[in-house]
Amino acid sequence: MSLLSKGSPRPAKSSKPRLYTARFDPYSAGIRFLLNKKGVDYDFVYINMQDKPEWLADINPAGQIPIMEIGDEIVCETIVIYDYLEDKFPQVKTQPTDPYLKAKDKIFIDHTKEYLTGKITSMVKNPTQENIEYVCSVLKSINKIMGERGTDFLGGTSPNFVDYYLWGWVELLSALKAAHELSFELDKDEYKHYWAWVMKMDKDQHINNDRETHKLNLKCRTAFFKSVINGSPDVNAGL
Ligand SMILES: N[C@@H](CCC(=O)N[C@@H](CS)C(=O)NCC(=O)O)C(=O)O
Structure with a gap:
């Protein structure tokens, strides 16, 4: 899996949901566990947070990960991503309905x-x-x-x-x-x-x-x- 840093081009869109993540990032980890639990077939790219690619700020002005990309939809902020995934992939519930x-x-x-x-x-x-x-x-x-x-x-x-x-x-x-x-x-x-x-x-x-x-x-x-x-x-x- 490649590690995208300053100067790396933005990867082409994926036909699958894609998570911009980093191996050791605890925010992203929670999202990855949840995607696994929901059985979502997703791909991911590693971002070098010590030397971020320039385009990261275009998809999240805060320059932070995790970021979820599904087609033209790009969602950042961990808690917002949890809600988004719950609505997008409702078959396996990961939040209470009550x-x-x-x-x-x-x-x-x-x-x-x-x-x-x-x-x-x-x-x-x-x-x-x-x-x-x-x-x-x-x-x-x-x-x-x-x-x-x-x-x-x-x-x-x-x-x-x-x-x-x-x-x-x-x-x-x-x-x-x-x-x-x-x-x-x-x-x-x-x-x-x-x-x-x-x-x-x-x-x-x-x-x-x-x-x-x-x-x-x-x-x-x-x-x-x-x-x-x-x-x-x-x-x-x-x-
Ligand atoms: N409020 C964000 C915080 C995410 C966050 O701090 N991510 C770290 C993961 S390494 C990050 O991107 N840090 C780099 C930076 O803040 O420049 C969330 O909940 O998703």
Whole structure:
């Protein structure tokens, strides 16, 4: 799979839905899991976010990924993409149809975005005690919500868009721990709902398909984070 950087021409339109993504991007990862779950036959291109192609700004003025392209339709912003895919490919549901449950899931995503994702991103370069404690406290609230829902997944009996969004981020934690040689542990009892969820998500076939497609595992994630910490991100880490 080619990596598109500054100077790379924009690829020709695809007859399939196309995701502009990056191997290690947690926002894109959630979208990829969801596309797999919906059984969408899609293709993807890797964007070099350290040296972006000029045309990226034409398809998303924010210059960010993920971006979904289906024919002439181009949609950016992760949460908007989830909604778009739900409407576009309704056969396999990944969001509640009940308005209240849907509202609760949207609030969950909003809070995850507000309190967790930025802190995990900060931990890549600054794994300070303060950042670690903050992330642990947010995961504790998530553990509580999981306990209150009382289901295997946030989405009920199988993962939905909220599970996949969250997984894209929490999956990074073990690689961050390894890259920085951090010793913090989330207690198995105190975080028992969270751990039960982690064990089940780790076995999800759509997540595992994605790991295979993009050659992702703890070792290459750790190598990627080490390269980021050293100032020269290696998007091909582990390939
Ligand atoms: N609000 C966007 C944020 C996406 C985002 O931050 N993507 C990262 C993935 S690496 C990115 O494109 N960063 C490059 C940049 O912001 O210049 C979303 O939810 O999709």
